[in-house]
Amino acid sequence: RQDPAVKRAIGTIPDDGWTKIKYTDAIYDQDTDTWTSDAEVAEVPYIAFSSKPKKDRIEGRLVVRRIPELNKKKLSQPTLFDTYRFHAFFTTSTLDTITADQVHRRHAIIEQVHADLKNSALAHLPSGIFTANAAWLILAVIAFNLTRTAGTITGAVLASATTATIRRKLVSIPGRIASSARRITLHLPDAWPWETAWSALFSHALAPPQG
Numbered sequence: 001r002q003d004p005a006v007k008r009a010i011g012t013i014p015d016d017g018w019t020k021i022k023y024t025d026a027i028y029d030q031d032t033d034t035w036t037s038d039a040e041v042a043e044v045p046y047i048a049f050s051s052k053p054k055k056d057r058i059e060g061r062l063v064v065r066r067i068p069e070l071n072k073k074k075l076s077q078p079t080l081f082d083t084y085r086f087h088a089f090f091t092t093s094t095l096d097t098i099t100a101d102q103v104h105r106r107h108a109i110i111e112q113v114h115a116d117l118k119n120s121a122l123a124h125l126p127s128g129i130f131t132a133n134a135a136w137l138i139l140a141v142i143a144f145n146l147t148r149t150a151g152t153i154t155g156a157v158l159a160s161a162t163t164a165t166i167r168r169k170l171v172s173i174p175g176r177i178a179s180s181a182r183r184i185t186l187h188l189p190d191a192w193p194w195e196t197a198w199s200a201l202f203s204h205a206l207a208p209p210q211g
Contacts, residue, residue: 002086009044009062010086018042018066021098039067043097048090060092063100117144120163153204154197169194170201 002010018040046062066084089104121140126133144163151158151166158166173194176187188195 002088005050006062006088009046010064010088013042013044013064019098021101039065041065041097041101046090058092060090062088062090063097063104064088065101113144116162120144150201154200158197170198173198
């Protein structure tokens with residue numbers, strides 16, 4: 001959380017204290033709803049819980065990643081926080097700055113997966129029976145991977161969507177099945193905003209064979 005103490009610490013980092021870093025996989029910035037692979041990282045000494053008694057304070061480092069701000073505001077004298085978007089975390093590890101940031105990002109990504117699973121299939125655990133929990137977990141992971149694949153196939157819009165969003169927009173659709181002359185027809189709703197995405201998924205996975 002960027003409270004005043006964290007912002008003051010970030011403000012003390014000199015311009016030549018930043019190191020460019022490029023991620024193999026782009027980073028999703030929830031604040032700007034964009035993906036970016038270029039960023040800079042730096043670190044500054046930091047004391048956590050500085051308002052508490054000395055015995056409860058923890059000395060470590062504040063590792064900071066900054067990304068150029070993409071807002072459309074035109075300011076005559078932009079501040080540091082108008083120019084860049086900052087993401088900071090506190091650590092006591094001995095990892096170098098770049099490695100610490102990469103490890104933190106990997107941790108953040110898996111936490112997003114955990115949150116998604118907890119908001120879907122894992123919300124029904126535990127059952128009190130170990131083997132049932134194990135089977136349910138396997139099925140939950142399979143469903144998660146299939147859902148994630150489905151969202152990716154449809155294009156960039158749903159590629160990073162949660163399971164609940166994909167289920168609502170692509171799975172639980174208000175369709176109507178009609179049968180005529182031994183043929184089954186699925187009637188989809190008119191003016192449906194996800195028609196293109198659903199059609200792309202259908203064509204990729206379930207379209208009839210060509211020729």
